[in-house]
Amino acid sequence: MTTSDAVRSMFDVTDPDCTPKLESHAIATESATTVATTLKALAEPLRLRMLSFIATAPAGEACVCDLAALTDVSQPTVSHHLKVLRDVGVLTSERRGTWVWYRIEPGYRGAVATLLDSFAPAALEAPHRQPVLGGLDDADAVLDRLAAELAASFADVHFDVVQRIVRESYTSLARTAKVSAHLISLAERFARQRLTDTTRDATDSVPQVLFVCVANAGRSQLAAALVRHYAGERITVRSAGSTPAADVHTGVREALADLGTTDAFPKPLTDDAVRAADVVVTMGCGDVCPVLPGIRYEDWLVGDPALASPAGIAAIRDDLDTRVRALLTDLLPDLTLPTT
Structure with missing residues (x-):
């Protein structure tokens, strides 16, 4: 037997008893794709918190104004996250007046309960690696200087508000940025625009x-x-x-x-x-x-x-x-x- 034949024989599974029958035990490809899409939508901390809030709400529903209190992000950002969960079928929505109310899709209630009551505690208790932080942490000093510069231009705005808007602007742009070379300058422009909007005179x-x-x-x-x-x-x-x-x-x-x-x-x-x-x-x-x-x-x-x-x-x-x-x-x- 030549060397090449020996190598081929190592990967040539012909014994019926050794032939893996993965297809009969594994989830179907189409089903796996659907489940993966849903899990991807759930794989975001704020969305999980929103889901938990809705699941435990007395009426089993919540609107954007309720969920905005969970974090410092804007209501449009909350609406975006809710839309992602609705698009994969986990949530349903109903407009009443000026607000849209969200509920867990009946078919997902059991799965959500398992996720929150069983999977989440197991994930928290299991040993795992701490995530490596980057991005914003690395830019702290630069963002602080930028906040100080903008605070001088917007003297009527409390410095804490300026700093929060600067950091929010940087973080939101960093989520989708392909290249970080100009991220600080873009964050400065975006933060300046937001501060200008925040201080706009209604009688303008x-x-x-x-x-x-x-x-x-x-x-x-x-x-x-x-x-x-x-x-x-x-x-x-x-x-x-x-x-x-x-x-x-x-x-x-x-x-x-x-x-x-x-x-x-x-x-x-x-x-x-x-x-x-x-x-x-x-x-x-x-x-x-x-x-x-x-x-x-x-x-x-x-x-x-x-x-x-x-x-x-x-x-x-x-x-x-x-x-x-x-x-x-x-x-x-x-x-x-x-x-x-």
Whole structure:
């Protein structure tokens, strides 16, 4: 027997008694995929806390306003996490008035009870490695200096609030960032924007518009760029995503550059932006945006440019252009818009 034959014989299982029958005992591939998707949705500390809160609530349900008290994150962030659990079927939702209420799907109640009452205690008691912290811990000194600089510009805001917004901004961007080289500068821009929104004078004569889509990588960026292009400083414009992407879609960047926007980056939806807005325009992000009194809401059914061809992106831009023009005509009747 040659060496190659000997090697092959080591992996050539021909004995019926030794043939592994894994397929008959293992979970089916399709089932495993479904279960893994659900477990992935559950594998987030805040979502598990929300699930525990809902499971133990006297009425067996909770709304975003209830769950926001669990942590310092904004209500839109809470809504995003709830949407993830709803999308995999663990939660159901029902809108009542201005809020959406969430309950555990009946078919999952037993599984959730097992997770919280049996699996969670076992995981806590079993020996395990402590997670290695990085990211924000490594940037503490830089973030503290950034908070001090911003506090000087926003003297009316308590330093603790400034510091919290700086750290929240950094952390939220770090979750999706592909490259960390410019993360601090992006966090500074995002935190400054949030502080500006937090301190906005409600009597400000300059209208403020917020565009919200899912990834803040296409539609909402284009709409915001069109408003800046036509209205300049006569309107304050923001854009955000319920689940922000790591970067603006490649095909959209050229369209943004044509409108004079070259530094766009995806940002998460925050309460600051919603509360500061006079008009909130949503595009395909469902109920993740809280409905607050005194704010005008619109929902635009606009195509998603994520996978669109250049011609498709051009068509989406044209659709947004028509809608933005109509909005500007309403907000600024005296604004002269160029003819198309």
